[in-house]
Every structure is written in C-alpha cells, then in structure tokens.
Amino acid sequence: MAGLELLSDQGYRVDGRRAGELRKIQARMGVFAQADGSAYIEQGNTKALAVVYGPHEGMGQGWTQGSQLKGARGRHMQDRERKTGGFVLEIRGSRARALPDRALVNCQYSSATFSTGERKRRPHGDRKSCEMGLQLRQTFEAAILTQLHPRSQIDIYVQVLQADGGTYAACVNAATLAVLDAGIPMRDFVCACSAGFVDGTALADLSHVEEAAGGPQLALALLPASGQIALLEMDARLHEDHLERVLEAAAQAARDVHTLLDRVVRQHVREASILLGD
Amino acid sequence: MAMEMRLPVARKPLSERLGRDTKKHLVVPGDTITTDTGFMRGHGTYMGEEKLIASVAGSVERVNKLICVKALKTRYIGEVGDIVVGRITEVQQKRWKVETNSRLDSVLLLSSMNLPGGELRRRSAEDELAMRGFLQEGDLISVQAVFSDGAVSLHTRSLKYGKLGQGVLVQVSPSLVKRQKTHFHDLPCGASVILGNNGFIWIYPTPEHKEEEAGGFIANLEPVSLADREVISRLRNCIISLVTQRMMLYDTSILYCYEASLPHQIKDILKPEIMEEIVMETRQRLLEQEG
Numbered sequence: 001m002a003g004l005e006l007l008s009d010q011g012y013r014v015d016g017r018r019a020g021e022l023r024k025i026q027a028r029m030g031v032f033a034q035a036d037g038s039a040y041i042e043q044g045n046t047k048a049l050a051v052v053y054g055p056h057e058g059m060g061q062g063w064t065q066g067s068q069l070k071g072a073r074g075r076h077m078q079d080r081e082r083k084t085g086g087f088v089l090e091i092r093g094s095r096a097r098a099l100p101d102r103a104l105v106n107c108q109y110s111s112a113t114f115s116t117g118e119r120k121r122r123p124h125g126d127r128k129s130c131e132m133g134l135q136l137r138q139t140f141e142a143a144i145l146t147q148l149h150p151r152s153q154i155d156i157y158v159q160v161l162q163a164d165g166g167t168y169a170a171c172v173n174a175a176t177l178a179v180l181d182a183g184i185p186m187r188d189f190v191c192a193c194s195a196g197f198v199d200g201t202a203l204a205d206l207s208h209v210e211e212a213a214g215g216p217q218l219a220l221a222l223l224p225a226s227g228q229i230a231l232l233e234m235d236a237r238l239h240e241d242h243l244e245r246v247l248e249a250a251a252q253a254a255r256d257v258h259t260l261l262d263r264v265v266r267q268h269v270r271e272a273s274i275l276l277g278d
Numbered sequence: 279m280a281m282e283m284r285l286p287v288a289r290k291p292l293s294e295r296l297g298r299d300t301k302k303h304l305v306v307p308g309d310t311i312t313t314d315t316g317f318m319r320g321h322g323t324y325m326g327e328e329k330l331i332a333s334v335a336g337s338v339e340r341v342n343k344l345i346c347v348k349a350l351k352t353r354y355i356g357e358v359g360d361i362v363v364g365r366i367t368e369v370q371q372k373r374w375k376v377e378t379n380s381r382l383d384s385v386l387l388l389s390s391m392n393l394p395g396g397e398l399r400r401r402s403a404e405d406e407l408a409m410r411g412f413l414q415e416g417d418l419i420s421v422q423a424v425f426s427d428g429a430v431s432l433h434t435r436s437l438k439y440g441k442l443g444q445g446v447l448v449q450v451s452p453s454l455v456k457r458q459k460t461h462f463h464d465l466p467c468g469a470s471v472i473l474g475n476n477g478f479i480w481i482y483p484t485p486e487h488k489e490e491e492a493g494g495f496i497a498n499l500e501p502v503s504l505a506d507r508e509v510i511s512r513l514r515n516c517i518i519s520l521v522t523q524r525m526m527l528y529d530t531s532i533l534y535c536y537e538a539s540l541p542h543q544i545k546d547i548l549k550p551e552i553m554e555e556i557v558m559e560t561r562q563r564l565l566e567q568e569g
Binding site: 033036054055056057145149150151152180181182183184185186187188189223224225226262265266268269270271272273274275276277 | 291292298299300302304306307308322324326331333334335336337349350351352353377381382383428521522523524525526
C-alpha cells in the first residue's frame with residue numbers, strides 16, 4: 001500500500017499486464033503413472049499439482065497415529081496410503097460414508113511448506129486447507145456426474161508447490177485436468193479465475209502482490225459451455241454497483257482459461273490416440 | 279559403486295516420430311457431438327437441451343444408432359466372460375470382496391469358488407467357517423467375471439482358475455489389454471503370463487506338470503531357479519516399457535518386445551532411450567507381420 005501503484009496511469013499493472021490480461025498458463029496431463037488421473041499447471045508463478053483416485057470402493061475414515069497399522073488390512077493400506085503424513089487413514093469396508101445413489105467426492109488441499117515467502121509450519125490440516133478442501137468439493141460435486149457411480153468414492157488431492165496469488169483458481173484448473181485424465185465423466189470443464197477491483201477498474205487474475213494490497217478479491221469457478229457458476233467466493237467489502245463489472249471480468253478470464261485448457265486436453269487425447277493406433 | 283545421474287531434458291512428443299495422424303473424432307467434455315435427436319446415447323455422453331454432449335475426453339464411437347465416447351483411460355468395466363486377476367481385500371459371510379481395479383470391489387461368492395480337490399457339493403456351514411482357510415486377505419486369484427448391478431461378480435468354475443502361487447504382478451490400465459480368445463499364455467521364452475482384462479498381469483514360471491490342476495490350493499513354494507527369475511524380470515520390464523509407450527498388450531507384442539530387449543541388460547530396459555528403441559523395434563516387427 002505504501003507507494004505501490006497497482007494500476008499505472010497508462011493502464012499497466014505491477015507485472016506489466018493490462019487489466020484483463022491473464023498470466024502465462026502451462027499445463028500438462030498424465031504426470032503420474034500410478035494415479036488414475038493427474039495434472040500439473042503453472043499460472044504465472046503459481047504452481048499446482050492435482051491427483052485423482054477413483055472411482056473406487058467407498059471408504060470410511062479413521063484417525064491413527066503415525067503408521068502403526070494393525071491387522072491384516074494394514075498390508076493394503078500401501079495401496080491407498082495418502083500423502084497426509086499419517087494423520088488421516090482410510091479404512092476399507094466402512095459403509096458409513098458411501099452414498100447409495102451417487103458417488104462421494106472427497107477433496108484435500110495441501111500447500112507445501114516452501115510454497116510461500118515464509119516457511120509454512122503446517123502443510124495441511126489447518127483451517128485454511130480444510131476450507132479450501134470444502135470449496136473444491138462443492139465445485140466438483142457440481143460438475144462431476146456423480147449419479148453414474150453410486151456407492152463409490154472419488155478422491156481429489158491438490159498440492160500447491162508455489163503460491164503467487166490465485167491458488168484457488170490454479171487448484172480448480174489442475175483438478176479439472178486431473179479428473180479428465182482419470183476418465184471420470186463431467187458435465188463440462190470447470191475453469192476458475194480470480195478478480196479484483198482497483199481505481200474503478202476490474203483486474204483479472206491477481207498475483208500475490210495485488211492480493212496482499214488489501215483490495216476486494218473475488219474467486220469464480222465457471223462451467224464455460226453453459227455459463228453456469230459452480231462457485232463464487234468473496235470476503236471483502238465491495239459496493240454492489242461494481243459487482244457486475246468485477247464478475248464479468250472474472251467470467252471473461254475464466255473463459256480464456258478454458259480456451260487454453262481445451263487446447264491442452266485435445267492435444268493430449270490426440271497424442272494418445274495416435275500411439276494406440278486405429 | 280557406479281551411480282548414474284540424469285538431467286531433465288525436454289521430451290519430444292512420441293506421436294511425431296510415428297508421423298501419422300488419427301482419423302477418429304476426438305472430443306472433450308462440453309463438446310456437442312450432434313444435435314440430431316435420432317441417436318441413442320451411450321457411455322460418455324449426456325443429454326443437455328436437446329443436444330448430445332460429451333462427458334469424457336476421448337474418441338467418438340458410433341454403432342448404428344448408438345453414440346458413445348470411449349475415454350482414454352478408465353477403471354475396469356466388467357463384461358461377462360472376462361478373465362481377471364484380483365486381490366482379496368475382505369472375508370465376509372459367505373463371500374469374499376476382491377479388488378480388481380474397478381469402480382467398486384468385486385464379489386466372489388462362496389458357492390462360486392472351487393473346493394479343494396474339485397469336489398462338487400453344496401457348501402455347508404463348515405465351509406463358511408473355513409473360508410479364511412481357503413483365501414485370506416492379500417491372496418491373488420484368477421477368476422472369470424460375471425457382470426451384475428454395478429459390482430462385478432466373479433466365479434472360478436473350472437480348476438484352471440483359483441489362487442495364484444509365486445510370480446510377479448504388474449498393474450496397467452485396462453484399456454491397454456487387448457481382448458483375445460485366451461488370456462493364459464505360455465511364452466516360449468520360459469515363463470507363462472495371465473493377461474487379466476482388468477489390467478492386472480500375472481507373470482509366473484511355467485509349471486512342469488500341467489495335468490495336476492488343483493485350482494491353486496496346493497501352494498507351490500519350491501524355490502524358483504535364477505534363470506526363470508531373470509526371464510520373469512525381463513518380461514516385467516518389457517511390459518512396463520510397452521505400457522509407457524502406450525502399446526496394446528497381447529502375447530505377440532510382449533514376445534517381440536522380449537526378443538528386442540535381449541541385447542540389453544535387464545535393468546537398462548527401463549531407461550527412456552532404450553525403452554523407446556525397443557518399443558520402436560517391436561512396433562516395426564508387428565507392422566511387418568501384419569503385412
């Protein structure tokens with residue numbers, strides 16, 4: 001806030017972008033061979049990795065300390081052991097969580113200790129991670145066709161390797177690609193972007209510097225083909241007259257993200273199709 | 279002790295080297311496949327506002343009036359008559375739960391399982407109590423699949439199927455296993471292979487006596503010779519290299535890949551350059567063979 005001009009007189013932002021311009025996006029699908037689906041995305045300096053397991057048998061959850069696993073089931077936990085540092089363990093066969101008419105979507109968000117400027121003490125399990133996990137879950141329950149897989153469970157794990165603003169958006173974009181890679185049917189892509197408001201202009205795709213400046217920020221997840229909103233989140237004060245403009249900037253940015261992700265997916269499908277032969 | 283280190287290098291997409299393009303119609307979720315309402319919708323599609331929209335990323339397949347989209351890789355979807363290799367996860371009353379890389383765990387009923395010695399009788403309460411003696415959590419079995427109500431139901435009607443003894447399991451994507459008449463192959467190189475339709479591949483030493491088929495209850499725990507073990511390891515590495523280069527798996531392709539890999543050491547097969555070389559050679563031989 002002290003002397004940092006978020007929007008110059010000529011209309012340039014701190015990193016030289018225009019108001020509605022996105023950062024450079026690079027994405028890749030099928031990063032891990034062991035998982036059902038995986039993807040990696042870079043939005044500017046924000047890097048996120050998403051891994052999807054499923055649909056598989058619904059599992060209950062139990063807490064355990066460390067990796068002391070008792071009983072014959074212990075041997076198979078290696079199959080399903082998550083990178084949660086032994087905090088939450090999945091126990092097969094517990095019927096408590098399986099839904100009879102649709103699939104259960106389970107999302108976990110984790111940010112690496114080296115992802116922010118100062119080393120983070122708790123990579124997961126803290127309040128912000130839980131809230132992010134819940135938001136991701138809401139977003140994907142709206143997009144995945146869960147009625148097709150009753151009694152099963154879909155796990156989405158997202159890890160942020162470098163956080164430079166727009167982490168929710170990068171997570172959603174990475175998770176969309178990972179779900180597509182796993183072959184789980186979805187209504188449409190889910191594309192997300194953040195937006196802010198400075199000096200009467202709506203800015204799209206905020207970086208960390210712009211987020212830290214303290215202005216209003218909005219995160220939007222959109223299903224581009226139909227224009228339906230999967231999730232809209234803002235916790236700041238914004239005059240309602242400006243809301244429409246900011247929303248429109250975020251929606252346009254999400255559609256631009258869709259163009260890029262669409263290209264990545266088509267290329268991946270094309271390459272795999274060529275290799276498999278006709 | 280020698281250590282090998284590699285630096286990251288940008289990989290060229292493999293399809294460029296093949297120099298051919300695909301003629302299939304490729305779609306991503308949200309794409310409209312057709313607005314013609316005369317078509318029936320199959321897997322991978324859904325109806326939205328009078329349009330047929332794709333829900334997975336893959337190629338469109340049309341059979342008369344049915345349109346479906348085949349995803350690149352999915353979990354195993356059971357079909358009647360498939361052979362699968364699975365691992366027991368739970369022992370329940372009168373049935374076992376088997377993990378077969380599908381959406382839900384498969385079910386193996388007690389009445390569908392061979393009894394030791396191949397007897398044919400009604401299963402009694404004693405059999406129920408002795409279930410854990412037959413198959414425990416962690417055992418591997420090969421069975422035939424009967425598909426029903428979302429969860430695959432398995433049975434081991436003939437003595438050819440049952441508990442598996444010593445060998446190596448390789449897990450691959452189900453879409454890479456080619457459908458053939460038989461899935462039990464005895465390769466001339468000295469090992470046998472079971473290509474499960476669910477993507478679980480079991481490599482084991484060829485048993486000398488083929489007459490005694492006991493349904494697997496007599497566990498063969500004799501030590502396997504070094505030569506056999508080398509053959510099995512080489513086969514496993516060949517299968518993994520075929521999978522990495524996305525080639526269909528069947529007995530001929532595995533055999534050609536094995537022969538192409540003989541000049542190299544077993545542990546070198548997994549290095550990226552050697553993997554590409556071997557698989558290219560396999561591809562060429564298969565093309566020549568097709569004529």
